[in-house]
Amino acid sequence: MKIFPVKSIAEIDQYTIENEPILSINLMERASRRLFDVLDPIYRNRPFVVVAGAGNNGGDALALSRMLLLAGYDTTIVLLKSDCLSTDTALNLERLKHIRQSKVILYQSVEDLPSITSNHVIVDGLFGSGLNRPLEGKALELVQWMNELNVEIVSIDIPSGLMGEDNSGNNPEGIVKARRTFTFQFPKLSFLFPENHKYTGQWEIIDIGLHPEKISEITTSWYFIDRDICRNLLPQRSCFDHKGTMGHTLLIAGSYGKMGAAVLSARACLKSGTGLLTVQVPHDTCQIMHAAVPEAMVNIDRSDLMFTEFPNLSTFSAIGVGPGIGIRSNAVKALDALLDSIGDRPLILDADAINIIAQNPHMKEKLPPGAILTPHPGEFKRLVGEWDNDFERLEKAKEFAAQHKVILVLKGAYTTVVLPSGVCYFNSTGNPGMATAGSGDVLTGIILAMLGRKMDAWKAAVAGVYIHGLAGDIACETEGEEALIASDIISSLGKAFINTK
Ligand SMILES: NC(=O)C1=CN([C@@H]2O[C@H](COP(=O)(O)OP(=O)(O)OC[C@H]3O[C@@H](n4cnc5c(N)ncnc54)[C@H](OP(=O)(O)O)[C@@H]3O)[C@@H](O)[C@H]2O)[C@H](O)CC1
Numbered sequence: 001m002k003i004f005p006v007k008s009i010a011e012i013d014q015y016t017i018e019n020e021p022i023l024s025i026n027l028m029e030r031a032s033r034r035l036f037d038v039l040d041p042i043y044r045n046r047p048f049v050v051v052a053g054a055g056n057n058g059g060d061a062l063a064l065s066r067m068l069l070l071a072g073y074d075t076t077i078v079l080l081k082s083d084c085l086s087t088d089t090a091l092n093l094e095r096l097k098h099i100r101q102s103k104v105i106l107y108q109s110v111e112d113l114p115s116i117t118s119n120h121v122i123v124d125g126l127f128g129s130g131l132n133r134p135l136e137g138k139a140l141e142l143v144q145w146m147n148e149l150n151v152e153i154v155s156i157d158i159p160s161g162l163m164g165e166d167n168s169g170n171n172p173e174g175i176v177k178a179r180r181t182f183t184f185q186f187p188k189l190s191f192l193f194p195e196n197h198k199y200t201g202q203w204e205i206i207d208i209g210l211h212p213e214k215i216s217e218i219t220t221s222w223y224f225i226d227r228d229i230c231r232n233l234l235p236q237r238s239c240f241d242h243k244g245t246m247g248h249t250l251l252i253a254g255s256y257g258k259m260g261a262a263v264l265s266a267r268a269c270l271k272s273g274t275g276l277l278t279v280q281v282p283h284d285t286c287q288i289m290h291a292a293v294p295e296a297m298v299n300i301d302r303s304d305l306m307f308t309e310f311p312n313l314s315t316f317s318a319i320g321v322g323p324g325i326g327i328r329s330n331a332v333k334a335l336d337a338l339l340d341s342i343g344d345r346p347l348i349l350d351a352d353a354i355n356i357i358a359q360n361p362h363m364k365e366k367l368p369p370g371a372i373l374t375p376h377p378g379e380f381k382r383l384v385g386e387w388d389n390d391f392e393r394l395e396k397a398k399e400f401a402a403q404h405k406v407i408l409v410l411k412g413a414y415t416t417v418v419l420p421s422g423v424c425y426f427n428s429t430g431n432p433g434m435a436t437a438g439s440g441d442v443l444t445g446i447i448l449a450m451l452g453r454k455m456d457a458w459k460a461a462v463a464g465v466y467i468h469g470l471a472g473d474i475a476c477e478t479e480g481e482e483a484l485i486a487s488d489i490i491s492s493l494g495k496a497f498i499n500t501k
């Protein structure tokens with residue numbers, strides 16, 4: 001699914017009005033009706049206070065209020081006083097006046113506000129995608145009032161005060177903290193940043209039937225990785241395939257005391273379809289790998305403890321380095337040498353491989369084009385330094401990916417795949433239960449298998465994060481968030497692939 005900047009959404013909106021064709025007031029009615037249909041079963045019989053602004057977000061709020069009133073809901077409307085209501089908002093205010101029970105409070109000061117019980121639901125329709133500056137004055141007062149009530153707030157389209165994209169200069173006091181946000185047609189970029197979760201709460205998309213032609217025509221740099229995207233990226237097997245055509249991957253992982261990372265990554269790689277897997281492990285640990293992953297071949301390092309050498313790379317269709325290798329000087333030297341001889345072979349670097357590169361900046365220059373790096377936030381900080389907010393974090397990632405021509409996979413909620421071109425893919429699968437030891441090692445194994453099958457690096461990264469998250473979601477259904485461990489993600493890979501194809 002595409003994610004658009006809010007200014008492009010206004011363009012799609014306009015195109016829909018002209019080409020469906022549909023009157024803008026009727027498009028607003030359709031959006032509000034679909035919102036009502038979602039809210040009605042969730043909040044049956046609860047009293048509502050609907051807070052509306054002067055723009056079209058307020059128009060949606062007023063149309064929704066009419067629907068609530070007609071359905072018998074106790075509904076009070078608080079309208080932010082303004083001299084210039086949008087045309088459709090003014091029309092919806094007019095329509096409300098025809099309903100006998102409607103109570104519209106024109107907000108001028110705090111004394112005007114209704115008393116609220118804990119049973120109330122507040123609907124926030126003050127500002128939506130037309131917001132262009134931080135809130136102040138009466139609008140700010142209203143937001144602060146809503147936030148201090150400590151009752152459930154439902155935001156229409158966007159929590160009022162939150163910008164669709166960059167909130168760097170915003171005033172955190174002037175943003176509604178919703179329990180739920182029902183957003184029209186597309187997720188907004190700012191919803192995908194961890195720091196904005198406290199504003200959006202749980203968010204959901206409501207399809208309001210914007211014109212599909214315009215949606216496919218307008219280009220964007222941002223995508224939400226859904227099943228369709230992943231399915232189109234995954235290669236099919238032919239009946240003539242054999243293990244030699246499914247890729248021979250090399251995984252360099254583990255050190256004395258950290259063999260779990262290597263085992264998890266190796267298992268995940270095999271469960272993600274690699275034809276053959278060779279794992280490079282320290283001498284003293286080879287029995288662990290043989291016993292835990294009998295399907296893997298083992299290349300034994302001369303060191304008892306760590307990664308210090310690697311086999312001839314020409315045999316392998318893709319190489320993965322990092323889980324559990326440590327950052328001791330011998331491992332540093334070996335990674336440096338590997339980067340010297342890698343050529344343009346597909347490569348994924350994770351965990352300590354990233355830490356080594358962060359500590360030895362000259363190695364960044366040796367990264368082959370298209371290499372995939374999968375840092376968690378701590379590793380990414382070591383690579384690029386601090387950031388002030390998540391929008392800036394994304395900018396830094398785009399800069400790094402462009403400069404070094406690599407693909408970054410920023411792990412976390414909505415794991416983000418950043419391509420050298422600046423295109424970003426945000427993952428839709430996964431859950432907080434996956435914040436557990438070894439989860440990242442599993443991802444490395446999955447992506448390595450895909451790279452080994454000659455998938456383009458960006459495709460392997462995008463499909464890999466989706467399958468990883470989906471396997472985590474499937475595992476969570478039986479394990480729950482607390483008990484979920486990395487091995488459960490591996491066990492669910494089969495179902496994840498089946499459900500995606
Ligand atoms: N395609 C869709 O998804 C549809 C969306 N709908 C709804 O429409 C809103 C967007 O409506 P819009 O009128 O563009 O925007 P807002 O309701 O957010 O209002 C913006 C107006 O407010 C002014 N503004 C902007 N920032 C501030 C501020 N900080 N303080 C005060 N006023 C502000 C701005 O005017 P200015 O001239 O003052 O700049 C705007 O006029 C969308 O979110 C949906 O809810 C449709 O109903 C259906 C289709």
Ligand SMILES: [K+]
Binds near residue numbers: 156158
């Ligand atoms: K809103």
